[in-house]
Amino acid sequence: MLDIQHSLAQPDIAAPVAIRRVDYTAPAWLVPTTRLEFTLDPSATRVIATLSVTRNGDHRDPLKLDGAGQRPLSIMVDGVAVNDWHFEGEQLVIPLSGDAHVVETEVEIAPDRNTQLMGLYASGGNLCTQCEAEGFRRITYFPDRPDVLSRYSVRMTADKARFPVLLANGDPVAQGDLADGRHWAEWNDPFPKPSYLFAIVAGDLAVNSGSFTTMSGREVSLGIWVRKAELAKTDHALEALALSMAWDEATYGREYDLDVFNIVAVDDFNFGAMENKGLNIFNSRYILADPDTATDYDYDAIAAVVAHEYFHNWSGNRITCRDWFQLSLKEGFTVYRDQGFSADQGSRAVKRIEDVRGLRASQFPEDSGPLAHPVRPESYQEISNFYTATIYNKGAELIRMMAAILGPKNFRAGTDLYFDRFDGTAATCEDFVASMEEASGIDLTQFRLWYSQAGTPRLSASLSHDPAARRATLTLAQHVPATPGQPDKAPMVLPLAIKLFGADTGTALIDERLVLLDGPGETIRFEGIDERPVLSINRGFSAPVVVESDRSAADLAFLSAHDDDPFARYEAMQQLMLETLVASASTGRAEHDGVIAAVARTLEDPDLDPAFIAEAVMLPSESFIGDQTRIVDPDAIFRARDGLRRDLGTQLERQWRQAHARAGSAPFAYTPEGKGLRRLRSVALAYIMASDAPDAAELALAQFEGADNMTDRQGALTALVSSTAAQRDTALDRFYARYSSNPLVLDKWFQTQAQSSRDDTGTVVAALARHPDFTLTNPNRARALIGAFAANQRAFHAIDGSGYRFLADHLIALDRLNPQTAAKLLPPLGRWRRFDAKRAGLMRAELERILHTPGLSRDMVEQSSKSLE
Ligand code: ARG
Ligand code: ZN
Numbered sequence: 001m002l003d004i005q006h007s008l009a010q011p012d013i014a015a016p017v018a019i020r021r022v023d024y025t026a027p028a029w030l031v032p033t034t035r036l037e038f039t040l041d042p043s044a045t046r047v048i049a050t051l052s053v054t055r056n057g058d059h060r061d062p063l064k065l066d067g068a069g070q071r072p073l074s075i076m077v078d079g080v081a082v083n084d085w086h087f088e089g090e091q092l093v094i095p096l097s098g099d100a101h102v103v104e105t106e107v108e109i110a111p112d113r114n115t116q117l118m119g120l121y122a123s124g125g126n127l128c129t130q131c132e133a134e135g136f137r138r139i140t141y142f143p144d145r146p147d148v149l150s151r152y153s154v155r156m157t158a159d160k161a162r163f164p165v166l167l168a169n170g171d172p173v174a175q176g177d178l179a180d181g182r183h184w185a186e187w188n189d190p191f192p193k194p195s196y197l198f199a200i201v202a203g204d205l206a207v208n209s210g211s212f213t214t215m216s217g218r219e220v221s222l223g224i225w226v227r228k229a230e231l232a233k234t235d236h237a238l239e240a241l242a243l244s245m246a247w248d249e250a251t252y253g254r255e256y257d258l259d260v261f262n263i264v265a266v267d268d269f270n271f272g273a274m275e276n277k278g279l280n281i282f283n284s285r286y287i288l289a290d291p292d293t294a295t296d297y298d299y300d301a302i303a304a305v306v307a308h309e310y311f312h313n314w315s316g317n318r319i320t321c322r323d324w325f326q327l328s329l330k331e332g333f334t335v336y337r338d339q340g341f342s343a344d345q346g347s348r349a350v351k352r353i354e355d356v357r358g359l360r361a362s363q364f365p366e367d368s369g370p371l372a373h374p375v376r377p378e379s380y381q382e383i384s385n386f387y388t389a390t391i392y393n394k395g396a397e398l399i400r401m402m403a404a405i406l407g408p409k410n411f412r413a414g415t416d417l418y419f420d421r422f423d424g425t426a427a428t429c430e431d432f433v434a435s436m437e438e439a440s441g442i443d444l445t446q447f448r449l450w451y452s453q454a455g456t457p458r459l460s461a462s463l464s465h466d467p468a469a470r471r472a473t474l475t476l477a478q479h480v481p482a483t484p485g486q487p488d489k490a491p492m493v494l495p496l497a498i499k500l501f502g503a504d505t506g507t508a509l510i511d512e513r514l515v516l517l518d519g520p521g522e523t524i525r526f527e528g529i530d531e532r533p534v535l536s537i538n539r540g541f542s543a544p545v546v547v548e549s550d551r552s553a554a555d556l557a558f559l560s561a562h563d564d565d566p567f568a569r570y571e572a573m574q575q576l577m578l579e580t581l582v583a584s585a586s587t588g589r590a591e592h593d594g595v596i597a598a599v600a601r602t603l604e605d606p607d608l609d610p611a612f613i614a615e616a617v618m619l620p621s622e623s624f625i626g627d628q629t630r631i632v633d634p635d636a637i638f639r640a641r642d643g644l645r646r647d648l649g650t651q652l653e654r655q656w657r658q659a660h661a662r663a664g665s666a667p668f669a670y671t672p673e674g675k676g677l678r679r680l681r682s683v684a685l686a687y688i689m690a691s692d693a694p695d696a697a698e699l700a701l702a703q704f705e706g707a708d709n710m711t712d713r714q715g716a717l718t719a720l721v722s723s724t725a726a727q728r729d730t731a732l733d734r735f736y737a738r739y740s741s742n743p744l745v746l747d748k749w750f751q752t753q754a755q756s757s758r759d760d761t762g763t764v765v766a767a768l769a770r771h772p773d774f775t776l777t778n779p780n781r782a783r784a785l786i787g788a789f790a791a792n793q794r795a796f797h798a799i800d801g802s803g804y805r806f807l808a809d810h811l812i813a814l815d816r817l818n819p820q821t822a823a824k825l826l827p828p829l830g831r832w833r834r835f836d837a838k839r840a841g842l843m844r845a846e847l848e849r850i851l852h853t854p855g856l857s858r859d860m861v862e863q864s865s866k867s868l869e
Pocket of ligand 1: 312383
């Protein structure tokens with residue numbers, strides 16, 4: 001029993017402090033083995049943790065164990081109860097005299113009151129865990145840091161009727177029944193792992209099982225665990241898992257290492273999924289799919305996330321991170337790996353276009369705003385705030401650049417060296433780069449700036465031609481903008497894939513080459529050039545930069561029709577559209593003919609893949625247009641884009657109808673061809689709606705009603721939701737009636753309405769927030785409405801400030817339940833510098849109101865205070 005003074009003393013929760021990368025020190029104590037015994041009960045779960053601990057190095061420091069929220073019921077050292085421990089903040093400090101001891105703690109926790117969804121929590125009647133980054137300390141006392149690797153054995157005891165399935169990391173060892181209606185199971189994970197990879201699940205679950213034979217001939221049993229009623233929606237995820245396992249063997253030589261690999265889907269989850277060793281836990285939206293409820297986009301995302309989490313088994317689990325500043329070591333690399341996997345399953349070109357669009361939509365704004373941070377940050381207050389597009393997506397671009405600089409052979413030699421040398425360790429970004437250098441003999445000293453300097457480099461490129469000298473001259477200059485804490489930047493290494501085309505013949509004047517720009521500027525001469533050259537630059541988006549070139553509209557139109565790199569071709573069209581839109585947003589008038597002609601040519605090109613056409617003819621988003629301007633005028637941007645959409649719709653109506661009809665007849669099949677046609681079909685439908693043709697809404701409703709799959713149905717709903725036609729409400733009502741019992745599809749119903757460009761979207765969204773099906777306790781639902789609304793540039797930035805107030809009200813409410821998910825939705829308010837004085841003032845006022853809310857979480861304090869700076 002505990003001494004009374006200890007049980008009364010409340011651990012004090014410290015005010016936010018910055019944790020700095022340079023302060024890293026090795027752990028004072030190691031934990032070679034960990035034994036956990038769970039007596040599971042939703043309202044009172046007992047956890048006994050038995051840690052073998054060994055002193056690491058020559059020091060007299062006590063053992064410090066992280067905790068959060070719980071209270072110790074007992075503490076024993078080497079089998080004897082002790083009471084000479086104390087708290088430092090939320091850390092439990094236990095003095096230890098020798099160099100090796102066994103420390104046992106017992107705590108009680110309440111999963112059913114855990115609304116943060118970190119640690120052990122209840123979802124849909126089942127119990128599950130989420131430990132990354134610092135959730136394990138909410139389960140038991142432990143050195144909860146990624147460089148303390150331990151071998152875990154776990155025993156779970158629970159009511160058998162309520163929790164018939166008991167899963168944990170590693171391999172199952174034994175199970176049995178107890179006389180009182182309870183049962184137990186033991187699991188053993190032979191691989192030492194950090195606490196953030198720990199997981200258990202207890203629930204009433206059914207399994208879709210499969211098997212995979214690894215390259216060395218070992219048999220692995222695969223399981224996707226869901227509620228019984230959802231079993232029919234798990235085949236796609238199971239197939240994706242087997243494909244991922246084969247792909248990682250073929251592409252990186254990496255083999256799976258346990259006898260079982262389980263995935264569990266849960267409805268309440270803070271992000272996409274989690275790579276716990278041998279027991280991945282997923283947001284159900286990244287597992288469940290059938291044609292009636294999931295779009296092609298959902299199918300693709302499921303395969304990508306299943307692959308991502310599986311790939312972490314090597315890039316994350318076998319080799320983990322020394323500290324959280326190294327997060328991109330596993331996340332950037334693993335995103336790069338899952339992008340490669342997806343590219344190999346379908347169209348490489350379309351995948352690259354999608355990834356770049358995602359980077360520009362989420363990472364570029366982050367990199368140019370108050371929350372900008374390097375891929376390897378220097379400090380943080382709350383690590384959950386650093387699971388960002390910079391760490392993940394820009395991090396993946398860094399790996400891609402190194403792969404381009406090294407070439408495929410050297411890159412593979414580099415990853416082989418990295419995997420072999422650091423297996424079983426907690427490594428750093430530096431270890432990865434050094435492996436690349438050592439395997440290739442290529443010096444990456446300057447390249448390392450990509451890890452330490454934040455901000456998106458801007459590249460200016462200008463090509464001139466001297467016909468008499470038969471010479472073309474390319475002038476390049478780079479500039480890296482200032483970001484918080486980094487006023488001055490050194491020039492980076494920019495790998496730029498470049499090619500020149502003849503303006504008259506359309507033939508290549510030089511072969512594609514990779515130019516490494518490593519200084520502030522450079523001039524490159526191309527000799528023997530007779531024909532006027534057109535510049536194709538940053539092909540394949542070889543460097544994650546903003547390119548400013550002086551290419552004329554005619555040259556961009558030329559490239560959009562003739563470039564042989566699909567990404568560059570798409571990019572030329574985007575650039576052409578952007579220039580038109582930015583001009584018309586600032587002057588109120590615009591010449592649309594150039595864009596219309598280029599779109600017509602693309603639509604009519606018989607050699608193009610429909611999936612590519614659909615990407616190429618889509619206008620840049622309102623927020624991306626806004627990102628090109630210094631002060632964003634949301635209404636002017638909306639009018640400019642709407643005007644161009646209308647003109648494209650009207651003038652190319654015949655082509656849109658053809659494209660729409662072309663995709664119409666075939667029954668659903670999830671194939672690259674089927675996906676491409678469906679995508680083009682819905683893009684075409686949206687343009688037909690924009691043309692205001694009298695039958696447009698009827699056509700959309702017909703697509704909605706006749707669809708044999710969610711992609712077409714959702715596409716029609718999206719086309720209708722911005723219109724004032726009566727068919728809009730018909731479709732929304734029928735959609736609700738059909739799917740109101742399916743939470744993932746109901747999310748689409750909320751989200752689609754939040755994305756509408758109608759004038760009344762703010763009012764509609766406010767009403768939806770009071771809808772009986774709306775709740776802040778489910779992160780998917782909160783994101784579907786609140787997150788989608790904040791991304792709707794025109795509606796969110798309503799000049800009366802109603803959008804800002806709505807967001808702030810809901811974030812304050814959500815913060816009380818789930819700080820991590822609330823803080824993730826805050827960044828749109830931090831964009832105030834890019835808006836006019838009136839909007840900026842209103843946005844700042846809401847940030848201030850949030851920051852001064854009593855009891856605000858550390859997550860929100862960090863995001864809102866940094867956003868105000
Ligand atoms: N490691 C997980 C992944 O595969 C995500 C974990 C996110 N954790 C967090 N605290 N936001 O990407
Ligand atoms: Zn990941």
